[in-house]
Amino acid sequence: MWVRAQHDILDSLGAYFSEQDFLYEKKFFKLITPQLWSLDGMDTTINPGLWQQVEWLYTANGTEGFVTIGNFKRNDYSGIRFTEYRNDYYFFLDEVALIPVDPKEKLCMQADSVKQAIYAENERHSYLERKVYLYRHNPPPVTPLPKTIQRRTQHIDTLIIPDIFFATASYQLSPVSFHVLDSFASRLSLPAIDSMVVEGHTDSIGKLAYNEALSLNRAISVKDYLNNKVQGLQEKTTTRGFAYLRPVASNKTPKGRQMNRRVEIILYRKED
Template identity: 30%
Template sequence: MIRFASLILLFLAGPIAAQEMTMPTGSRQISDRTSPLDSYDLPIGPFANDTLPVRQTEGRVERITWRVQSGSSTTLQLLAPLRDQIIAQGYDVLFECEADACGGFDFRFATEVVPTPDMYVAIQDYRFLSAARGDDVLSLLISRNPPSGYIQMIRVTPVGSEDPPPLVVEEVVSTPVDLLAALDQNGHVILDDLHFRTGEITLGEGPFTSLAQIASYLADNPDTRLALVGHTDDTGALDANISVSTGRAQAVRARMIEAHGVAADRLEARGIGYLAPLTSNETPKGRELNRRVEAVLLVN
């Protein structure tokens, strides 16, 4: 099981003093979509008979996501410590389920999910929890795309109640080893914390933990080189996809040279478009998985 450390969420509002909610080591907040007045349909039961039972809520709605270096941890191992903390803070669990018991595909697409790449949900590997404390409600959605885990929290505070305390994140310096272990064992690894705008080749600002780890690995192993290989889904012509995937691989190579001091002759950048999919491109989730940049180990 992964360790837990000080990524802090000041969580409670009103007359109860603010407390800490501890997130997993290696967690990084990806997004915060807070609306001062909005509505949210809180699921309170599984999808069945073409219906998802919900509790309709209105108020200040916070939609926050994290990405976690989860390694081999299961979705239950990610959820359980968060559930314990929520219960300790006075929330009652209204509904909890795991993938198929939730309603599988139907539940996933009937409930609200922050758009990709800020949140990822594997249809066969997710857990959901909804809870309430008086008029305050929240939900947690947990999923995985190894070596990463994803956490989504949606919290609703009724208008007129005391504003909840601000989100305070304490940066955690950690050294997850799962990515490097996978590189050693398999000879290649997906750099799954990278993000690009749809259809563009510009790499986001970061910082990206995977690039720092890869740079450290190259420094410790001077007889190795890497090929950075871009991949796409099958939307559009092959030539266009090869161009996009090559551009993205080149953007990653440039970032590693400029930001991490890796020698240029130790990095190659290639793009192969949609020629090596991880899974079927027939679903949105499949296409999302197939859009990636991998690091491939080259030994001199």
């Protein structure tokens, strides 16, 4: 998602996954710790006036019924009069959607009806306070939903393509990469492969937009090379560009930056 705040009181963003509406939990909402923080996806805190990208990766455990996105502040307010922000401090969330990464995976049939029921809630002011008071003492029952239908897959291999296999600051593969990719392609047994994910990564030098394009184009170059070697692999391959948002080493040293400039090929096969 992209985040922008006019005032620096928005120091971070959080996502909290829960079985029940967080307003009805017995624990006071200010004591809730979200599973995801904006600082997990950004190098710095939110900069007032600038749009910044926040990217999270969350693995569900099957009990989630609600996701709450909000300003879970790490630090308390200080020296701020709330009236200063009375008319211009808002959250706007647009086009929130659940989309399976696997196109053959299906969400449960009740997903849309549950979403509509949540959006239909419109209690305000004292009515909301009374409802929260009631449900904190007598929480409404949670209706269990059927599990998402998902194919069973198993991670079988990961190949790291280092930066030296590309032309400098380019997404063109260099000839020294051909032998490694040819050897990898020769071991691919297509009937056993469920899917392949190719992810590009960069170091932190340069602007985010530039690194996003470079990392994605490098992933696409590797995908295209392997697709030309293995017929039918195209339909099973997904490419992603993460720029410098997922480092494996510190970007403060030349060695760390070199390790971060990479393309990862991740293979999955269907479980028997």
